Amino acid sequence: MQYRKDKKSGNGLSVLGFGCMRFPRSLGVIDMKKTSAMITEAVNRGVNYFDSAWIYPGSEEALGSALAENGLRDKVYIASKLPVIVCKKSDDFDKYFSQSLSRLKTDRIDYYLMHMLTDIKSWERLKGWGIEDWIAAKKRSGEARQIGFSFHGSRDDFLAILDSYDWDFCQIQYNYSNENYQAGRAGLKAAAEKGIPVIIMEPLLGGRLANGLPKAACEALRMADAKRSPAGWGLAWLWDQSEVTVALSGMNRIEQLDENIRFADEARVGSLGAADFAVFEEVKSILNASYKIGCSGCGYCMPCHNGVNIPGCFAAYNASFAFSLVQGLQQYVTSTGAATLHPHMAGQCVKCHRCEKHCPQNIKIGAEMDNVKKRLEPFWVGGILAIARKFLGISAGKAS
Numbered sequence: 001m002q003y004r005k006d007k008k009s010g011n012g013l014s015v016l017g018f019g020c021m022r023f024p025r026s027l028g029v030i031d032m033k034k035t036s037a038m039i040t041e042a043v044n045r046g047v048n049y050f051d052s053a054w055i056y057p058g059s060e061e062a063l064g065s066a067l068a069e070n071g072l073r074d075k076v077y078i079a080s081k082l083p084v085i086v087c088k089k090s091d092d093f094d095k096y097f098s099q100s101l102s103r104l105k106t107d108r109i110d111y112y113l114m115h116m117l118t119d120i121k122s123w124e125r126l127k128g129w130g131i132e133d134w135i136a137a138k139k140r141s142g143e144a145r146q147i148g149f150s151f152h153g154s155r156d157d158f159l160a161i162l163d164s165y166d167w168d169f170c171q172i173q174y175n176y177s178n179e180n181y182q183a184g185r186a187g188l189k190a191a192a193e194k195g196i197p198v199i200i201m202e203p204l205l206g207g208r209l210a211n212g213l214p215k216a217a218c219e220a221l222r223m224a225d226a227k228r229s230p231a232g233w234g235l236a237w238l239w240d241q242s243e244v245t246v247a248l249s250g251m252n253r254i255e256q257l258d259e260n261i262r263f264a265d266e267a268r269v270g271s272l273g274a275a276d277f278a279v280f281e282e283v284k285s286i287l288n289a290s291y292k293i294g295c296s297g298c299g300y301c302m303p304c305h306n307g308v309n310i311p312g313c314f315a316a317y318n319a320s321f322a323f324s325l326v327q328g329l330q331q332y333v334t335s336t337g338a339a340t341l342h343p344h345m346a347g348q349c350v351k352c353h354r355c356e357k358h359c360p361q362n363i364k365i366g367a368e369m370d371n372v373k374k375r376l377e378p379f380w381v382g383g384i385l386a387i388a389r390k391f392l393g394i395s396a397g398k399a400s
Helices: 032-044 059-069 091-104 120-128 131-141 155-163 184-193 215-224 230-239 254-266 274-288 310-322 325-335 365-376 379-392
Strands: 003-005 012-014 016-019 049-051 077-082 109-117 144-151 169-173 198-201 246-249
Touching (some): 032 059, 049 198, 059 077, 059 091, 077 091, 215 230, 310 365
Parallel strands (some): 016 049, 198 246
Antiparallel strands (some): 003 012
């Protein structure tokens, strides 16, 4: 196993992190026998970073039980997250943090994140409730060791949040299929320049870059290196970059764990050559052929004065054709903060056309937003989001 140093704390973090949102399940319930076996095997083979969240059903309880029952707690770093989306007042910080500690069967969380910040407003709202004083108290007590945030939004908002606090680490979605999506490469480099670890979520786009690639793309990868699977290519692209500290993989089968650990054992910065990058370009060109909007994610159209995450909307729309409608919808909901109090969705476009003056690709952004809305905001999506907001207790009347 390869390790990269967290310069803020001095911790050595395994380049492969265990994402705990997709533990093996049976009839919808986490299979503790399989989960415990996978966690134990992962630790014994060098994985020391485990990422969970209050909002992942059953995840914290399963992780905490597996670590406690096998005497592994002090061998790993636990990451978990404050459910910003359901916080209504400052008292909620302690409530949800205490619940996480109890579920995880621990007295501390090594890496604690503000979960799913979508824009600077979401962070400013927490600051208004005194989150900075709360963080300081938790760090003094040792209950929360490192403080960071996970991000789903536009690049400019990421950079604004990054500069607004002395963060210990951050977590972004990043993969070779769209390196300018959300925080993107610019965000990765900006965080690294501040000397903070960058944790990568969805390194394989929810498995789509492992098992959902077009046949032509799979063939291009096989012809280049028959011994390296599509998943191996995707992870190698990340670990080739020194700015990437940990790549999280949501593994739910022992075969996935075995394969990813093998890839992690071989991971080196700068190990890829010109021929490898040519293969990535070929695969991306195959994916791009499925795209309907020629958006490069440059962000010149941003910020939208009405709050629309233009690159995020287009990336999700393209993903809905290149991979699947389900993948596109998932990406759309997260990148636009669709279930939050302040969404950034295509339906908010007012056709002012200001953004179009700055688009290098000359995209008719206003017209394309109608296409995005038609595909990714059908009537039934609104109903699902309304149910989700009700379940999470999110409403304009309850927010402050």
